[in-house]
Amino acid sequence: MKRLIQKGLMFGNLIHVASPAMVERYNRALEHLTGKRTALMDFYIDISGFSPEIGLELEDELYLNHAGVNRQFILLTTEQKKAPLLNAKFSTSRTILRHFIEENEPELFALTARDAVAGELVNSVYTITSPRKLFDIRKITIDADTTQGTVTHAHTLGAKVDRFLKEEEAWFDDVLIGEMIQLAEKTGDVTRNPVRLKHMEFEQGNFWTTHFGPLYVFQDVTHPAILTAGDPRILEGVPVPYVFHMSQRNEIAKFFDLNGLVEPIVAAQGVDAAAILRQKMDFILIDAVAGEATDLDLRSRAEMRRLARTYADRLPEEFHALAALVNWAENGGPWPRITSKHPAYFYTLRAADHPDADLINMALAELSPKDVRQLFICHKDLFYQTYAAWPDAKKAYVADYLEREYQVDKAGARAAIFGREPAMEGDTPPPKDLVTQVGPWGAIRRR
Incomplete structure (x- = not known):
């Protein structure tokens, strides 16, 4: 550390x-x-x-x-x-x-x-x-x-001042005046300041806690539930209808969808979806090769592509699915069908415009832990826990990246990833209507 x-x-x-x-x-x-x-x-x-x-x-x-x-x-x-x-x-x-x-x-x-x-x-x-x-x-x-x-003395003094001003006999109450003077010495003039x-x-309402879990408690949504990383059996009898372990990906995906808590990154306004997905691919790539490659001082896109070619046989499903999604977004490639069973599914989502968006992004970070930037921003406790077990090459790469790309402009980085700026007048909105009709990852074609 x-x-x-x-x-x-x-x-x-x-x-x-x-x-x-x-x-x-x-x-x-x-x-x-x-x-x-x-x-x-x-x-x-x-x-x-x-x-x-x-x-x-x-x-x-x-x-x-x-x-x-x-x-x-x-x-x-x-x-x-x-x-x-x-x-x-x-x-x-x-x-x-x-x-x-x-x-x-x-x-x-x-x-x-x-x-x-x-x-x-x-x-x-x-x-x-x-x-x-x-x-x-x-x-x-x-x-x-x-x-x-x-603060307590000031409240008491204020009440005595009100009494002094309202009661006719208060002008002759030496005890009251003495108490006011004593309190004023401690508080100053509460009438002016x-x-x-x-x-x-x-x-x-909705919150995350380390007690009995950790747990994500959603009680102020249409379909309440608890998400837990611990043993669901200890939660028997809680006053919510559903308890899902973090490994129950299908159930959690349906819970998010039914409550309108998430949206696909490619359908979100105000962000460069392809850039976000490509950065996730970089983190997944680093995770896959950190045990093999010792020098990960890579900063250019060409260097990352070279590393991906060198270790192509080691790249996981998440990498290839996000690459296909970037290809669809930028080059008009075929629409990749990524269901909730797919290990890349939660990497493709972000919190919808919801009062508990930070809590949703925190849960998504836990469900997609190879995206170390979102993990660091949204769930620092889990980031520190997982960091301790990484190979040294990955530790060095991630620490250097966060210092170089995130620390210098935290607000700007968060806006680039999670921001919800309204679309410019005349811009063509993302195909959100189609997404709504067929679900986040239905078989739709690029417009």
């Missing part, structure tokens, strides 16, 4: 905590939440304030996430909104934290100028002892304040 860390592909964008003042603020918040402190004088934190170094020091990787539910957080700066979430147990957690920071950024900026903000993602479940408990997590709220209770965090609630 050292290569990934050096290239900023692992533990990238973490916030460095190095000044004594910031370390002390962190310790106050840590003690407030957990009763523990760190002896480290500098460390890195993610969006939730979790530090891998402190996790090692405390011998507890879940020191801010006990039992994997009700994640606690420590905010030292609003810049944490750009950081990743490490050791995530739910796919929704980082989105919730980022949204909370962005919606309260001016207030949090003012609060963290003097103190740390400590809080918790609160739901009605405190421990998940069975898979059914996952379905009790429907609404998540955020409880947050500084370690000195600034309100210290208030928005009350925020988040629904957790």
Whole structure:
């Protein structure tokens, strides 16, 4: 993993905590939440304030996430909104934290100028002892304040100010005035500078979790189901009608299709479908030859073609199917029939325009793991797990590619792969109507 860390592909964008003042603020918040402190004088934190170094020091990787539910957080700066979430147990957690920071950024900026903000993602479940408990997590709220209770004091002071202004006798209430003065010393003038965090609630409908799986839980779709990489038998009795193992490709393909969750890349607007498919072919090629070829420092299209010719007898079905699809898209070749039984099927799909598109792309990455770019972007936990078992030549190629092609323009790369820009006026749309009529990979002809 050292290569990934050096290239900023692992533990990238973490916030460095190095000044004594910031370390002390962190310790106050840590003690407030957990009763523990760190002896480290500098460390890195993610969006939730979790530090891998402190996790090692405390011998507890879940020191801010006990039992994997009700994640606690420590905010030292609003810049944490750009950081990743490490050791995530739910796919929704980082989105919730980022949204909370962005919606309260001016207030949090003012609060963290003097103190740390400590809080918790609160739901009605405190421990998940069975898979059914996952379905009790429907609404998540955020409880947050500084370690000195600034937000709470400000709320109390605001109520007392309202009382002072409304009650005629309040002008002669020395006790009330004294309490207001004491609170104002802690909060400042709340009439001119309100210290208030928005009350925020988040629904957790469709999500991924590491509990009892990992699992993809789809309960807010027309035909609910769970996709699992673990043992489906432990999910008996869950309140959804279908449970599919990730190896049940036909069933998962039908589930995606019935709920309108995916679309063929060649029918998608706003992307260069042939370029995306050709890049997938490159990754499949590298996977096939990495154990044989030791030098994979290849960057040109000609070099990739030469490598494919050299090891043509080793190329898997996925490579040939995607090559046929590229030939159809670019040269008017015959339409390749790629059913859900074919190992290339999920490589040809992407998430449809759906509120849970990121979750769908995450599942597709797991179903097409040789596409290492999508795996890295959409499912980093699985990327790191599979990376550890790759031949060194593949590790080097993938790390160099991601540093060179992805790190320099993350937003641009994601837009090129997943973007949904509307078609230009006058452009001929892809044959989406035909695709809808016969299914994603029916026997249709090129227009």
